[in-house]
Amino acid sequence: MISPIRKRLLAKAKRSVIKVGSAVITSSDGLNMEVIGAIASDICGLLEERREVILVSSGAIASGLRRMGLTKKPESTSQKQALAAIGQSLLMKAYEEAFGLYGRKVAQVLLTRDDLSNRKRYLNARNTLLTLLAWKIVPVINENDTVSIDEIKFGDNDNLSAMVTNLTDADLLLSLTSTDGLYDKDPNLHKDACLIAIVKGADKDVLQFAGTAGRMGTGGMAAKVMAARKVALAGVPTVIANGTASGMIKRVFEGMETGTLFVPNETALCGRKHWIAFTKSPRGDVMIDRGAAIAVVEKGKSLLPSGIIEVKGRFSQGDSVNVLGPDGKAIAMGMVNYHSGEIRKIAGARSSEIESRLGFRHDDEVIHRDNLVLMTELEEEEGQCR
Numbered sequence: 001m002i003s004p005i006r007k008r009l010l011a012k013a014k015r016s017v018i019k020v021g022s023a024v025i026t027s028s029d030g031l032n033m034e035v036i037g038a039i040a041s042d043i044c045g046l047l048e049e050r051r052e053v054i055l056v057s058s059g060a061i062a063s064g065l066r067r068m069g070l071t072k073k074p075e076s077t078s079q080k081q082a083l084a085a086i087g088q089s090l091l092m093k094a095y096e097e098a099f100g101l102y103g104r105k106v107a108q109v110l111l112t113r114d115d116l117s118n119r120k121r122y123l124n125a126r127n128t129l130l131t132l133l134a135w136k137i138v139p140v141i142n143e144n145d146t147v148s149i150d151e152i153k154f155g156d157n158d159n160l161s162a163m164v165t166n167l168t169d170a171d172l173l174l175s176l177t178s179t180d181g182l183y184d185k186d187p188n189l190h191k192d193a194c195l196i197a198i199v200k201g202a203d204k205d206v207l208q209f210a211g212t213a214g215r216m217g218t219g220g221m222a223a224k225v226m227a228a229r230k231v232a233l234a235g236v237p238t239v240i241a242n243g244t245a246s247g248m249i250k251r252v253f254e255g256m257e258t259g260t261l262f263v264p265n266e267t268a269l270c271g272r273k274h275w276i277a278f279t280k281s282p283r284g285d286v287m288i289d290r291g292a293a294i295a296v297v298e299k300g301k302s303l304l305p306s307g308i309i310e311v312k313g314r315f316s317q318g319d320s321v322n323v324l325g326p327d328g329k330a331i332a333m334g335m336v337n338y339h340s341g342e343i344r345k346i347a348g349a350r351s352s353e354i355e356s357r358l359g360f361r362h363d364d365e366v367i368h369r370d371n372l373v374l375m376t377e378l379e380e381e382e383g384q385c386r
C-alpha cells in the first residue's frame with residue numbers, strides 16, 4: 001500500500017544515504033551475492049531517476065571471519081581489526097562486480113570519528129563525497145577499522161550513517177537491517193509484537209522498544225533508533241526496513257508502507273550545531289554560575305569568562321566541552337575559543353581583562369553563541385539556528 005506521507009517525503013529525497021548491515025549481506029558462506037546484487041540493482045534504478053546515493057556498508061568483519069574459516073567474532077579488538085582488513089577488500093570486490101553489471105562505478109571511503117570531528121577533515125571528506133556524487137559514482141563508506149579504537153570510533157555504522165547523512169546534507173537515511181523495522185516488543189520473543197509504522201520526531205520514548213544488538217552487527221535496533229534521532233534533529237527522515245527482502249529499496253522509494261518511518265522534527269539543528277552536538281566528543285567540562293547559565297539558556301548569549309567557576313579536564317582550543325550549570329548538570333555543549341589552561345586563568349574575569357591575564361586575546365567569548373548547543377535544543381528537539 002502506498003502511503004501519501006511517505007510518497008511526499010521520498011519524492012523529495014534527491015540525495016540518500018543507504019546503510020546496509022552485516023546481517024543483510026552476509027550468510028553462513030560469506031557475502032551473499034544475491035542480496036548484494038539486488039541492492040545494486042535497486043540503487044542503479046534510483047540513479048536512473050537522477051537521485052544520488054551514498055552507501056554505508058558493514059560486512060567487512062563478517063566476510064573476513066568467513067574467509068578465515070571462523071564462526072564467531074573474536075573478543076580481541078586487534079583481531080576484529082585484522083578481520084575487517086581481510087574482509088574490506090572482499091566487500092568492495094562484491095560491490096564493484098554488482099554495480100559493474102549496470103555500468104556503474106563505486107568508490108571506497110573509510111572514515112573514523114576523528115575525521116569528522118576535525119572541521120578541516122570534515123570538509124575534506126565532504127568535498128570528496130560530493131565530487132564522487134557529481135561524477136555519478138556510488139561512494140561505499142565503512143568505518144576505518146584499522147585505526148578505529150575507542151576514542152576515535154563511531155562505534156557502529158548506524159552512528160556513522162547518521163554523521164554521513166548530515167555531512168553530505170542528504171535528504172533521507174535508509175537503514176537496511178535483517179528485521180522488518182522497529183517493533184513495540186522484541187519480535188523474536190513475543191509473537192504479538194507489532195511493527196511501528198511511523199515515529200514522530202524520533203521520539204526518545206521509542207528507544208525503550210529497541211532492544212540490543214544482533215549476532216553479526218554491532219549496533220542493533222537501539223543504534224538505529226539513535227541514528228534516526230540524530231538525523232531527525234537535522235530535519236531529515238529515516239526509514240528502517242528489511243534489506244533481506246528483494247526489491248526493498250525500490251519499494252521504500254515508491255512510498256510503500258513498509259518498515260518504520262521516522263518523521264523529522266519541524267525545526268532542525270543547523271549543520272554546524274549538529275556537528276558540535278553529535279560529531280565532536282566532549283573533552284572536558286566548564287562549570288558556570290547562575291547568572292551565566294541564565295544568559296546562555298534564557299537570553300541566547302555567548303559564554304563569557306566572567307561566568308566561569310571551574311574547568312575540568314584538559315582540552316585544546318576548538319575542542320567541544322560540556323557546559324555545566326552551578327548544580328553540575330549539563331546545560332549545553334560548545335566549542336571553546338581557548339584551551340583549558342587559558343580558561344582557568346581567565347575564569348571569573350571580565351572580557352577586557354583577557355589580554356592582561358593571558359598576554360593575548362583572540363575573542364571576548366569563551367564559547368561563541370554560534371558554537372553552543374543547548375541541551376533543551378537536543379532534548380526537546382526544538383533546535384534551530386539563531
Ligand code: GLU
Pocket residue numbers: 022057058059060061062084142143145155156157158216217218219
Ligand atoms: N565496520 C564493521 C564491518 O564492516 C561493522 C560495524 C557495524 O557493524 O556497525 O564489519
